[in-house]
Amino acid sequence: MILSYFHGRTPTDLLNVHNQYGPVVRIGPNELSYIDPLQWREIYGYKARGEAEFPKDHRYHAALKGDPVILNADREYHGYIRKLLAHGFSEKSLREQEPVLKEYIDTLIHKLHKECQNGEQPLNIATWYNFLIFDFVGALTFGESFNCLNSGTPHPWVREFFNMVKPMAYYQISSRMPYLLRVPFERYFIPGDSKGVMSAMSSVTKVYFILWRIIQSG
Numbered sequence: 001m002i003l004s005y006f007h008g009r010t011p012t013d014l015l016n017v018h019n020q021y022g023p024v025v026r027i028g029p030n031e032l033s034y035i036d037p038l039q040w041r042e043i044y045g046y047k048a049r050g051e052a053e054f055p056k057d058h059r060y061h062a063a064l065k066g067d068p069v070i071l072n073a074d075r076e077y078h079g080y081i082r083k084l085l086a087h088g089f090s091e092k093s094l095r096e097q098e099p100v101l102k103e104y105i106d107t108l109i110h111k112l113h114k115e116c117q118n119g120e121q122p123l124n125i126a127t128w129y130n131f132l133i134f135d136f137v138g139a140l141t142f143g144e145s146f147n148c149l150n151s152g153t154p155h156p157w158v159r160e161f162f163n164m165v166k167p168m169a170y171y172q173i174s175s176r177m178p179y180l181l182r183v184p185f186e187r188y189f190i191p192g193d194s195k196g197v198m199s200a201m202s203s204v205t206k207v208y209f210i211l212w213r214i215i216q217s218g
Contacts, residue, residue, distance in 0.1 A: 001027050005173045028176070031057075063164075063171035088140065101136055107149045108132045115152065134158045167191070 004013040023036040047053040061072035070081045131148035138146040146155035167190045174182045
């Protein structure tokens with residue numbers, strides 16, 4: 001499976017082995033893959049208060065060091081973060097943001113018409129969709145757009161986000177390797193500057209974690 005992760009074939013490779021061997025397949029010495037809907041609900045579904053739940057495999061968030069974020073938080077801290085975000089994801093709140101989203105979509109269409117020069121100039125539509133998403137999320141989260149659509153270039157924070165995606169995948173791969181192979185693998189495939197960016201983002205989340213600790217202590 002390490003090679004499957006490395007080459008980005010994991011979804012199709014898992015599908016192939018499940019088609020051959022059934023709904024439960026061992027894909028590693030201590031790792032099973034399930035595709036049955038009932039099993040998925042039991043493993044990943046929300047558990048009522050007092051019911052034990054399955055924690056996320058540490059290899060899933062191997063790149064996240066230090067204080068937890070929502071991706072690797074335990075049940076109590078995850079609930080605290082979820083409460084902070086819940087209001088913004090209510091149906092009423094989402095409907096109220098529709099005019100904001102429409103404004104960014106109108107900007108996207110206008111920029112595509114301008115940049116493609118009446119169909120003469122090819123564009124990478126995925127890049128422009130990413131600009132739309134990050135501008136909209138930035139406006140909702142920080143009250144200010146990243147201005148990617150208007151500038152036609154990624155904001156430095158957006159660029160750093162995409163720079164982290166591949167290293168995070170490599171950390172997931174290295175966590176599945178024997179210990180002696182991890183260090184040379186990470187030194188070769190994971191650039192040092194990406195580690196610094198992840199450390200900086202971890203420092204930002206530390207504020208929320210400290211606040212939660214203060215609330216918990218009364």
